[in-house]
Amino acid sequence: MNQFQYVRPSKQQAAIEAVAKDANATFIAGGTNLVDLMKRGVMAPQKLVDINRLPLTRIDHDPGKLRIGALALNSAVADDKQVREHQPLLVQAINAGASAQLRNMATTGGNMLQRTRCPYFYDTAMPCNKREPGTGCGALEGINRMHAIFGFSDKCIAVHPSDMSVALVALDATVLVSGPRGDRRIAFADLHRLPGDTPEKDTTLEPGELITAVEVPDNPFTKHVSYHKVRERASYAFALVSAAAALDLDGSTIKAARLAFGGVAHKPWRLTAAEQFLVGKPATEETFKQAATVAMQGAKAFKHNEYKLRLAPNTLVQALKNATAA
Amino acid sequence: MKPLSKQIGSTLNRVDGHLKVTGAATYSAEYELPGMSYAVLVGSTIAKGRIKSIDARAAEKAPGVLAVITHFNSPKVPGFTPTGKDPSQPQTTGGRLKVFNDDKVRFNDQPIAVVVADTLERARFAARLVKAEYEQEKHETDMAAGLRQAFVPTQAKKNPKSGVADYVRGTADAYKTGAVKLEAEYVIPTEVHHPMELQAIIAHWEAPDRLTIYDKTQGTMATRRDFAKEWGLPEENVKVIATFVGGAFGNALHSWPHESAAIIAARQVKRPVKLVLTREQMTTMVGYRPHTWQKIGMSASPDGKITAITHEATGQTSSYEEFTESTVQQTRMMYTAPNVNTRYRLAALDVSTPIWMRGPGEATGAFALESAMDEMAHLLNLDPLEFRLRNYTDKDPENGKPWSSKFLKECYQMGAERIGWSKRQLKPGSLRDGDWLIGYGMGVGTFGAHRGSSKANVRLLPNGTVVLQSAVTDIGPGTGTAMTQIAADTLGLPPEKIRFEWGNSEFAPAPTQGGSAIVNTVGPAVQEACLALKEKLRTMAGASNAAFASARKEDVVFADKYLTLNGNDTARASYADLLKQTDGGFVTVESKPNGENGQKYSMYSYSVHFAEVRVNPLTGEVRVSKLVSCADAGTIVNQKTAGNQMKGGAVGGIGMALMEATHMDDRFGRYVTKDLADYHVPVQADAPAVEVLFVNQPDPHVNALGTKGIGEIAIIGVAPAIANAVFNATGKRVRELPITPDKLV
């Protein structure tokens, strides 16, 4: 690991300024992703601005919305009574991620901003446009079994690894941000970006912008929800594919649906067309299969991830079945 | 043998359990020596070629750096004779990698430099500053290419009787004309041992010709021999300490470049050097289960008698060292079949050398054979257990000898009953629970009941404690505990009065921990040493006490503070008095296998594993919901540690069946699955409560204890049991492990 400076401001403004002023400074929250990347030589910030003293851990349910502070721990959010009551899909998604120990360290903000697990990104002896723009994408013609089937570019085919974010994008969350130029709100679907020609940029955040909270509006999806994550072991592995499904049922008729995929794109992948397809239809496996076909439109595979073209729709069907039965 | 046994067969807790769970057990990396320095290896980033230059200037100038050693400035190692110079020998027989000895790169992440600094952090930092330039050559890491150039192992060419040489009984390839015929290919990917404890060594030159190493090794004697040879030292001048080993599964059965590097570094900086591999380096520097291709041809008569089996296997090895294992052995001896032939080949690639991984080749081979058995049973429309019974053999078909003991039928019966085999349906895909399909499968394992020679030291202390010493290591199976039990029963003492010390090359010589042979081998040495101790003490007591002089050694009884005689409690010789004349010293005994019996019998341990799996047909997720493992391993010395062994092996088998695999990017000859986030081993949620059943019948011929060995059979046969259960659940036959969701959707 390289030498670095470390500061731990107790004022939000000081933290923002420290990062905004210094191109080589970065925030650190739980450190469960950043420290690994520093140890592997993938990231080498010269200054760490520890935000753990900022008062951003609260979880509040105000009329109409849930507000989760950026420093609320993944485990705290998943255990919170209000979250469990109002957003059970989010609870399932968080608990499907990492391990209990990691969720005890990982923060809400850090989880959204964790970087891809593409093995080429992690190995400094390999080419990777995200780590070192211009070196080429190692995965494009390499071992790309974990990689994207939607929204990729020829510069990068990585996927975003967060489970929590898949639920948040489905649930129309909003990210609250504070930066050198003031505060702003970002629709969750606009937080992460597609790689295009600049895969080194994961998100639409500006330098020095701090995530302070995430808001999830109340919704009718409090019962028929499922986050189904398919991975190579029963727990503690990143998704091959995951699907978030939330249904509002009137008897067996679907009044509204929220759907998203994880493990398929550079960002959590909202499935708006499939949601619309489901409205007014009966909650049957047949309908779910048709919706999954809609969801898969535009998908394209690489040499080693062709299975995702079958696994993704099937996982969505499974999630919808689980949600219906819940 | 008199009926022993208060301790043997008990569930005595591990003698070192408390030390381990409280963190008081000292592992190789945890020793602190004055003046310690820390080494970090720099690996090559190409798979084949020449190192043109290494720029170490920045690293050398970095704070705290004591040395940067490369092949340009490495101290010469006397044992590193040049390789490849004898054109009559194949390149693949060059032996262990000679680190920093030449400019050749033979695999990706080969150590090309070691950085030594006064702290670990400084060494790590400086290691990143070392830059190498290469003259790259075209490498080959693709198994498909290796298979096209597969060759007969040199060992087999030199010795046609060798276990890896071609074998024919009856007619070769006779399956081709059989009535019911099967031909199928099976593939095992490269698997990595990944024990919890990283490979670690502390090298300390106590004098220019005296080396002490604290090392993660499975064999203190073998490690001593290797490094004494490497440095041209008498073996007594090298001391190897490996008291605690945090799992190894075979990867500490060989001496590796990082060990040589640490010793070289310590020589150079003249301080003790500690070197711990990173998790990533565990993939490239300390062996692995080789990627293996296999083909089984099998034929049977319509009534379910196997008429012929052909088993071909090609395992991956490195370009500089031939690694072979007994992949095809089980096929030769497991089932009656008049025609059996095996062919074992190697594929040399630009990778590091593989090494035995638990169950080694036998586990790889059993995946092919036991999957094929299931496939054939399916073709015959027979229950796979019934099919195995129809081909059961009461003598060794490979050589016609009787078995020393075999209770496999008993295992079949116990296991089938416990798993509920009767629920299994012949037709795949017949059982369902909600969204999940249910299937049952079985797999058989066998491993030679090996016994070697071993010594043991024993002495009595004045306080009545008996101390035993052996150079053997305990890599987790509970060797120390088993030996304590054997000594306790032989001496008639409670286990608290026994202190078994192990893991030091200066103790009585013992073989390397491996091949399930330690209880078989060191157990008798401990037993015989204890009997010798009794006799020695009786003689000593007899000098002044007629009752002892005329007594038999079997009648000697150890009381709390004195020696006495069975049936004559008035005869007493206090330990303090006895040991006044002489300090007693160690009695050393050497125990050897019974040569004649070895010739007369075929000796094997057996296991059978029964799996119940649930498969989600939509997502391809597989869960092992029940696993029953039954073993015929002779006498079970400790029900608890033996049970642990079986459970650990079963969980390893789940890993092999469902998730363990490395992936190589052949364009770079470099692995992309290097850490434990990418290389999946089972977590708790993957493992059901494994049920273990032992026949627990002593083998009359392996040794006086009746043991046969457990470590390997615990895993051999597990992977095919699961693969067969997946077939029974889904009708999908996966012949390339692991069975990940992508292969089932």
Ligand SMILES: Cc1cc2nc3c(=O)[nH]c(=O)nc-3n(C[C@H](O)[C@H](O)[C@H](O)COP(=O)(O)OP(=O)(O)OC[C@H]3O[C@@H](n4cnc5c(N)ncnc54)[C@H](O)[C@@H]3O)c2cc1C
């Ligand atoms: C072995 C392992 C397995 C894992 N498995 C999973 C899994 O299955 N599913 C899953 O979803 N995740 C998984 N994770 C990832 C884990 O969820 C993330 O590491 C964690 O959520 C990151 O949170 P953190 O607070 O530790 O972030 P940090 O490591 O502290 O930060 C991550 C990034 O976010 C930035 N950042 C943090 N907070 C803010 C903020 N408030 N404003 C602006 N920038 C900020 C940091 O600068 C940094 O770039 C796994 C991690 C490991 C190590």
Ligand code: SF4
């Ligand atoms: S997919 Fe993206 S992260 Fe992976 S190698 Fe290509 S550019 Fe790098």
